[in-house]
Amino acid sequence: MKRVLIIDDAATVRMYHRKILEDCGFAVDEAVNGLEALEKAISTPYDLFIVDINMPKMDGYRFMAELRSRSEFQQVPAIMVSTESETKDSDRAFAAGANFYLIKPARPVELTTSVRLMLGEPA
Amino acid sequence: MALVRSTQPALGQIQEGGARPSRSVLFMQLGSTDPNIRRVAAMELGGDVEAVAELLAQLADEEDHAVRQAIVSSLAAIGGASVVEGVLGYLGSDDAGLRNDVIDLLKDQADAIAPHMPRLLADPDPDVRIFAVNILESLKHPKVVDWLIAVIETDRHINVCATAVDLIGEVGDARARVPLARLEERFADEPFITFAVASALDKIAA
Numbered sequence: 001m002k003r004v005l006i007i008d009d010a011a012t013v014r015m016y017h018r019k020i021l022e023d024c025g026f027a028v029d030e031a032v033n034g035l036e037a038l039e040k041a042i043s044t045p046y047d048l049f050i051v052d053i054n055m056p057k058m059d060g061y062r063f064m065a066e067l068r069s070r071s072e073f074q075q076v077p078a079i080m081v082s083t084e085s086e087t088k089d090s091d092r093a094f095a096a097g098a099n100f101y102l103i104k105p106a107r108p109v110e111l112t113t114s115v116r117l118m119l120g121e122p123a
Numbered sequence: 124m125a126l127v128r129s130t131q132p133a134l135g136q137i138q139e140g141g142a143r144p145s146r147s148v149l150f151m152q153l154g155s156t157d158p159n160i161r162r163v164a165a166m167e168l169g170g171d172v173e174a175v176a177e178l179l180a181q182l183a184d185e186e187d188h189a190v191r192q193a194i195v196s197s198l199a200a201i202g203g204a205s206v207v208e209g210v211l212g213y214l215g216s217d218d219a220g221l222r223n224d225v226i227d228l229l230k231d232q233a234d235a236i237a238p239h240m241p242r243l244l245a246d247p248d249p250d251v252r253i254f255a256v257n258i259l260e261s262l263k264h265p266k267v268v269d270w271l272i273a274v275i276e277t278d279r280h281i282n283v284c285a286t287a288v289d290l291i292g293e294v295g296d297a298r299a300r301v302p303l304a305r306l307e308e309r310f311a312d313e314p315f316i317t318f319a320v321a322s323a324l325d326k327i328a329a
Contacts, residue, residue: 012289012319019318054254056227059219083253083282088217104282105315 002119003027003045007037007063008052008081013104017050020108021115034058038066046076048118051098053082053089061096068097077118081106143167150177158187165190169197179209188220195224199231207235214243214254226257233264240270249280256286260293268296275299275306284310285319292323300327 004026006017018028029044031037035058037049049067053060060080067073079100080093090101100114113123144152144167152164165181168174175198182194198206206228213225229236236258243255256274259267271294274287284306291299303320310316 010286010289012285012292012322013315015322016315016318054219054223054257056223059223061219083250105285105313107314 001025001027002047002121003029004048004050004115005029005031005037005040005044005046006050007031007034007055007060008050009033009055010052013052016105017111020111024112024115026115034060034063034066037063041067041073048115049076049078050115051078051080053080053093061092064093064096064098079114079118146171146173149174153177153181158190161185161187162190162193165193165197169200171197172201172203175201175205175209179206182210182213191218191221192224195221195228199228202232202235204235207232207239211239211243214251215248222254226254229258230261233262236262237264237266240266244270244274244278249283252278252280252283253286256283256290260290268294268298272299272302276302281310281313281316285315288316288319288323292319292326295327295329297327300324 014030033055051060077099080098081102093101149164307320
């Protein structure tokens with residue numbers, strides 16, 4: 001079973017993404033900011049990260065920079081999600097090391113399709 | 124002519140563990156080319172009400188993340204209307220870290236931020252409205268629930284409403300039940316709002 005870490009400070013968003021992904025058979029963990037996510041990533045192997053941008057303590061860009069600076073995480077796919085819909089926002093997410101960019105709120109099919117795509121599974 | 128040895132540190136010199144340098148020296152050090160000196164100077168100015176203008180001016184030009192954090196932390200220690208007015212503009216910054224630091228500062232400034240809240244919640248930029256709702260998260264002010272209900276009743280942007288719904292669930296105020304139902308009707312084709320409203324109503328009932 002593929003394991004996904006959802007990183008978002010909004011409890012409802014975490015619950016929503018968790019329900020969608022668990023219904024599709026993924027194992028899901030949660031973190032409320034980048035700092036907690038880094039601690040979890042170091043102790044637990046994840047197949048995918050779903051990363052919000054605006055979070056307290058450590059935002060999504062800084063989390064991605066920390067993640068990609070470590071050799072063991074350079075190949076783990078990451079989807080950044082944000083309310084920010086301008087091109088510069090997605091450009092910045094890709095520059096930070098994201099593999100995919102989703103605009104909130106993602107519809108269930110959008111989320112599951114992008115997750116499967118990142119994990120190399122059939123949609 | 125007698126030469127008198129200066130007792131003040133030169134620009135670029137950090138005094139570790141000694142007496143706090145004078146305000147004028149710290150202001151000069153804020154302009155140092157060394158980010159560590161700027162950071163220490165900013166920290167030393169924490170709580171100094173006479174330093175608000177200089178700290179805000181440096182924040183506007185500062186590119187080093189650690190120095191910006193030190194400046195915002197020192198401004199937070201000062202607080203008050205002039206600090207709040209000086210940092211409000213950074214809610215629209217492209218720097219996510221700076222925005223979050225400013226949001227944290229504003230959460231502790233209930234009296235000073237309250238007069239600005241109606242304008243922030245009506246800002247043309249939906250991201251600024253989201254950050255305004257984020258400020259309400261831990262703002263100890265009697266109008267918080269009224270502001271949140273007004274957001275879900277009137278705001279047209281789904282993510283602004285979603286952020287407010289998340290917080291309404293945490294606050295758990297029964298006055299939000301009917302406005303939540305109306306919000307769900309307004310965004311009837313949005314699965315996330317349906318989910319968020321159900322979750323908030325569950326929390327209110329609990």
